[in-house]
Amino acid sequence: MLQFILRRLLMLIPVIIGLTIIMFAIARLLPGDPVGLAAGPNATQAEIAALAAEYGLDQPIWVQYWHYVTGLLHGDLGTSLLTRRPVATDIAAYLPATLELVLAAMAIAIVIGIPLGLVTAVWRNKWPDYLSQIAAIGAISMPRFFLGLLLQLCFAMWLMWLPLGGRLPIIVIPPPTITGFLTIDSLLAGEWSTFTLALRHLALPAIAMSLSPLATIMRMMRSSTIEVMQQDYVMTARALGLAPRLIITKYVARNAVSATLTVIGLYFGWLLGGTVLVETVFDWPGLGLYATKAIVSQDMMPVIGVALVIGLMFVIANLIIDVLYGIINPKVRYS
Amino acid sequence: MTDTLSTDALTPPKYDKLRRAFFRFRQSKLSLLGGVLVALVLFFTAFGTVLAPYPEHIAGGVDTANRFIAPTWAHPFGTNELGQDVLSLVMAGTTVSVLAGFGVVMIGSIIGTIVGAVAGFAGGWVDEVLMRLTDLTLTIPGLILAMAIAAALGPGFGNMVIAISLSWWPGYARLVRGEVLAAREEVYVTAARAIGATPQRILFRHILPNTVSPIIVKMSLDMGFAILTVAGLGFIGIGVRPPTPEWGTLLSISRSYMPDYWWTAMAPGMAMFVAVFGFNLLGDGLRDVLDPKARR
Amino acid sequence: MTALLEIRDLHLSMSSYEGSADVLNGINLTVNRGEIWGLVGESGCGKSLTGLSVSRLAPSPPAHYSKGQILLEGRDLLPLTQREMQKLRGKRIGMIFQDPTTNLNPAFRIGEQLTDVALAAAAQDDTILDCPAHSSNRTRRAAAWSLAVEMLEKVGIPNAQSRLASYPHEFSGGMRQRVLIAMAMIGRPDLLIADEPTTALDVSVQAQILKQIKANVAEYDMGVVLITHNLGVVAQTCSHVAVMYAGNIVENGPVAAVIGNPVHPYTRALLSAIPTKDTKRGALKGLAGAVPNLINPPPGCRFAPRCAFAQPACTKATPPPETVGPNHSAACIRAAEMEALIHA
Ligand SMILES: Nc1ncnc2c1ncn2[C@@H]1O[C@H](COP(=O)(O)OP(=O)(O)OP(=O)(O)O)[C@@H](O)[C@H]1O
Numbered sequence: 001m002l003q004f005i006l007r008r009l010l011m012l013i014p015v016i017i018g019l020t021i022i023m024f025a026i027a028r029l030l031p032g033d034p035v036g037l038a039a040g041p042n043a044t045q046a047e048i049a050a051l052a053a054e055y056g057l058d059q060p061i062w063v064q065y066w067h068y069v070t071g072l073l074h075g076d077l078g079t080s081l082l083t084r085r086p087v088a089t090d091i092a093a094y095l096p097a098t099l100e101l102v103l104a105a106m107a108i109a110i111v112i113g114i115p116l117g118l119v120t121a122v123w124r125n126k127w128p129d130y131l132s133q134i135a136a137i138g139a140i141s142m143p144r145f146f147l148g149l150l151l152q153l154c155f156a157m158w159l160m161w162l163p164l165g166g167r168l169p170i171i172v173i174p175p176p177t178i179t180g181f182l183t184i185d186s187l188l189a190g191e192w193s194t195f196t197l198a199l200r201h202l203a204l205p206a207i208a209m210s211l212s213p214l215a216t217i218m219r220m221m222r223s224s225t226i227e228v229m230q231q232d233y234v235m236t237a238r239a240l241g242l243a244p245r246l247i248i249t250k251y252v253a254r255n256a257v258s259a260t261l262t263v264i265g266l267y268f269g270w271l272l273g274g275t276v277l278v279e280t281v282f283d284w285p286g287l288g289l290y291a292t293k294a295i296v297s298q299d300m301m302p303v304i305g306v307a308l309v310i311g312l313m314f315v316i317a318n319l320i321i322d323v324l325y326g327i328i329n330p331k332v333r334y335s
Numbered sequence: 336m337t338d339t340l341s342t343d344a345l346t347p348p349k350y351d352k353l354r355r356a357f358f359r360f361r362q363s364k365l366s367l368l369g370g371v372l373v374a375l376v377l378f379f380t381a382f383g384t385v386l387a388p389y390p391e392h393i394a395g396g397v398d399t400a401n402r403f404i405a406p407t408w409a410h411p412f413g414t415n416e417l418g419q420d421v422l423s424l425v426m427a428g429t430t431v432s433v434l435a436g437f438g439v440v441m442i443g444s445i446i447g448t449i450v451g452a453v454a455g456f457a458g459g460w461v462d463e464v465l466m467r468l469t470d471l472t473l474t475i476p477g478l479i480l481a482m483a484i485a486a487a488l489g490p491g492f493g494n495m496v497i498a499i500s501l502s503w504w505p506g507y508a509r510l511v512r513g514e515v516l517a518a519r520e521e522v523y524v525t526a527a528r529a530i531g532a533t534p535q536r537i538l539f540r541h542i543l544p545n546t547v548s549p550i551i552v553k554m555s556l557d558m559g560f561a562i563l564t565v566a567g568l569g570f571i572g573i574g575v576r577p578p579t580p581e582w583g584t585l586l587s588i589s590r591s592y593m594p595d596y597w598w599t600a601m602a603p604g605m606a607m608f609v610a611v612f613g614f615n616l617l618g619d620g621l622r623d624v625l626d627p628k629a630r631r
Numbered sequence: 632m633t634a635l636l637e638i639r640d641l642h643l644s645m646s647s648y649e650g651s652a653d654v655l656n657g658i659n660l661t662v663n664r665g666e667i668w669g670l671v672g673e674s675g676c677g678k679s680l681t682g683l684s685v686s687r688l689a690p691s692p693p694a695h696y697s698k699g700q701i702l703l704e705g706r707d708l709l710p711l712t713q714r715e716m717q718k719l720r721g722k723r724i725g726m727i728f729q730d731p732t733t734n735l736n737p738a739f740r741i742g743e744q745l746t747d748v749a750l751a752a753a754a755q756d757d758t759i760l761d762c763p764a765h766s767s768n769r770t771r772r773a774a775a776w777s778l779a780v781e782m783l784e785k786v787g788i789p790n791a792q793s794r795l796a797s798y799p800h801e802f803s804g805g806m807r808q809r810v811l812i813a814m815a816m817i818g819r820p821d822l823l824i825a826d827e828p829t830t831a832l833d834v835s836v837q838a839q840i841l842k843q844i845k846a847n848v849a850e851y852d853m854g855v856v857l858i859t860h861n862l863g864v865v866a867q868t869c870s871h872v873a874v875m876y877a878g879n880i881v882e883n884g885p886v887a888a889v890i891g892n893p894v895h896p897y898t899r900a901l902l903s904a905i906p907t908k909d910t911k912r913g914a915l916k917g918l919a920g921a922v923p924n925l926i927n928p929p930p931g932c933r934f935a936p937r938c939a940f941a942q943p944a945c946t947k948a949t950p951p952p953e954t955v956g957p958n959h960s961a962a963c964i965r966a967a968e969m970e971a972l973i974h975a
């Protein structure tokens with residue numbers, strides 16, 4: 001098992017190299033004038049050249065790439081033209097916000113989606129099932145940013161129950177950073193009021209993010225439950241007098257969840273890359289917002305950094321899922 | 336009873352399969368609803384600009400005297416900050432969204448099919464390299480990749496479509512490779528080999544036709560998400576530029592006028608939802624019909 | 632004395648895309664304690680559905696019982712609700728299915744699966760567990776666990792105590808079938824229905840498993856219905872045999888009588904062909920034609936179209952069972968003259 005994890009972690013190296021090459025190619029081979037943009041509209045030719053030299057952008061692309069990769073070994077992700085800060089510092093500041101949002105959304109999706117999928121499978125072809133199938137396709141079809149806007153309009157602007165955006169009001173001093181998750185950090189610091197504030201800020205964006213994975217997990221869980229219920233061992237369990245409730249909630253559920261896990265892993269990566277829109281709507285200071293700002297000004301180092309970090313998180317999430325899968329499913333051998 | 340049995344026996348199997356497929360499709364009311372919604376969307380794609388009540392607004396005309404009119408009979412979805420009729424803009428926006436979505440899915444599936452077919456058929460190191468590339472592209476968050484490419488290429492409809500397509504092909508590559516590998520094992524391909532057909536001939540005449548229906552299913556399921564991605568880029572401000580009406584862009588502009596002029600957001604948002612919902616329902620139905628083994 | 636199991640004129644129809652089929656067309660079968668009944672017949676003749684019907688596990692829809700009774704010690708099972716049936720399953724009626732690889736849940740330790748079955752049975756009958764009634768859940772679970780150890784030992788699994796912590800994939804096929812037997816027996820059922828329990832196993836393991844089942848009958852004084860394709864198995868294991876054809880039991884009686892002196896033409900064909908599990912419909916050697924389409928079955932005796940001795944009268948009505956010897960009957964209107972016909 002440990003060996004399996006180590007081997008998978010080793011496989012990250014070619015992934016990192018591949019990702020950086022692709023992102024570098026996009027950043028440098030496509031037209032665009034990032035330095036000019038960064039220097040500002042009034043900059044002289046000389047100033048632009050100086051800026052380019054300062055960031056090493058006047059050098060041939062393979063030299064730049066070499067610098068980048070060697071920098072990576074020290075955890076250096078380059079410097080943002082826009083913020084003029086090291087990309088690694090920026091990412092360290094923004095990543096926890098995104099992770100907190102994605103994990104909250106995932107938690108909502110899993111906690112609701114899995115039981116719902118199980119229940120609709122049991123009620124297969126009855127009207128609650130049909131209804132939830134339509135609702136699921138509807139949920140998947142709902143643009144997250146439009147949903148976010150509707151939630152904002154409803155709960156923040158009209159009802160004024162929840163805040164419009166951000167992670168905390170600016171006047172509130174954030175708790176000391178431990179995990180970077182404001183909810184957890186405020187709990188650790190014992191600041192209840194900050195915790196509730198953070199939670200209230202988290203609620204709307206997390207709901208907006210969670211709807212589509214919730215629906216997907218529900219559908220996946222439903223179909224795998226239906227499949228599991230047709231297995232011979234379920235018939236045996238029934239034939240030997242186990243209560244239907246026990247069969248479903250204990251035996252079928254575990255088998256079906258393990259089939260659903262893979263989807264959860266895929267979705268996690270997808271959500272990480274998809275926070276952009278929700279972060280824009282809710283002004284959530286995360287990686288997506290950071291990347292958007294960088295992209296709009298063609299500031300490529302942050303974009304490469306963000307793509308790299310999200311790509312890695314995606315791979316790691318899938319590794320975790322694989323390990324979980326092995327735990328739930330003893331038959332799987334790590335090889 | 337006897338009658339149905341005897342006609343069943345006389346029906347050629349292929350036709351029978353088709354008939355049963357259609358039967359299944361018609362049975363599913365949801366797929367029918369999807370079909371109707373998609374037909375509606377396609378209708379507006381073709382005629383939206385022509386049928387719009389205020390065609391002058393689509394071209395960029397403004398009517399500042401009538402800014403922010405709440406929904407009325409004359410303006411069922413109200414007017415925006417320039418006094419333009421929101422309904423007209425949204426109707427015209429269908430063309431951009433659907434064509435862009437279609438372009439993305441087409442280009443994505445063509446690239447993906449080529450990569451997947453070559454990988455699956457060539458095998459060996461070609462397969463290895465192509466599939467590693469596919470996996471890598473899958474790891475990069477699609478939206479960010481598309482945004483980066485679109486930003487680098489500059490604004491414009493074509494650039495946006497290309498940018499999204501470049502993040503869209505890996506799914507097809509995997510699908511086609513899997514199908515090709517499976518089909519390669521089939522007896523008839525072995526037979527074709529034995530007769531001495533060239534690899535190209537085997538690929539085009541025997542293998543690819545068999546992968547068509549899963550590709551079509553995936554394309555119809557992807558249409559909705561492609562439309563969403565197009566709108567997403569518009570929402571962020573990358574992609575087509577005003578005055579070309581585009582749902583995501585319209586929505587992002589109306590955001591600044593919330594909550595007072597909330598109606599400007601409703602029509603573009605609902606239009607996105609309906610279009611995507613339609614394609615998803617249809618794709619779901621098509622999958623059940625064309626690719627029952629993938630049924631979920 | 633009421634019989635342990637008595638199936639009376641059971642009719643089961645299956646509705647499908649093509650129409651409805653009388654898959655069981657008047658089954659009559661009586662099983663007493665201490666008897667092992669072999670149920671044989673070609674693939675698709677309804678053996679499994681007969682077995683499943685006793686536990687009311689035939690998938691419904693499409694299955695529908697149109698007529699008949701299934702009496703378990705005199706109590707008709709057909710009107711019972713699924714909830715009431717659940718109380719009988721495992722406790723009164725145990726079942727074993729064909730494929731030991733797919734009938735154990737791969738994601739749970741076998742100890743877990745065995746104890747759950749034991750606890751379900753103990754909910755009906757406290758004496759199964761070796762602990763006072765109204766014990767805490769933990770004590771009950773512990774008692775069920777030791778019962779599981781005991782059962783595993785009985786079916787011949789070494790190191791039962793530690794094997795309980797294993798997952799199904801860690802056992803061989805024969806071992807898994809033993810586990811399944813232990814699981815079926817842990818509630819001490821009165822009736823055991825074994826649907827081709829040895830078909831998926833190799834011959835030497837097969838003999839051991841059958842011996843195990845036989846030993847259980849002696850120990851617990853129960854009745855067994857053993858569904859099989861293999862007449863060798865019947866000869867070796869069973870006390871009685873019922874031969875099925877297209878939803879009917881065409882001949883039944885003590886093994887020695889039926890095998891030694893078969894009366895029904897189908898039984899005779901079956902005995903001369905000895906089909907294996909790979910025998911497909913209609914592939915019976917020495918028999919022309921195939922198993923009839925059950926949606927549109929031939930009128931009267933369903934075997935008539937393939938029967939060398941068929942007469943016009945055969946197509947009039949389903950033939951009732953005719954007694955041809957002690958406890959031995961055959962559903963053939965020419966049963967009485969068959970002896971003469973054969974030697975003619
Ligand atoms: N779920 C079902 N739906 C429709 N028809 C069914 C179903 N299950 C069984 N049947 C039909 O009922 C008939 C009897 O099936 P059954 O499984 O009892 O046969 P069997 O004698 O056990 O065959 P085998 O030896 O292959 O196990 C078959 O003709 C089959 O086609």
Ligand SMILES: [Mg+2]
Pocket residue numbers: 678679680826
């Ligand atoms: Mg069977």
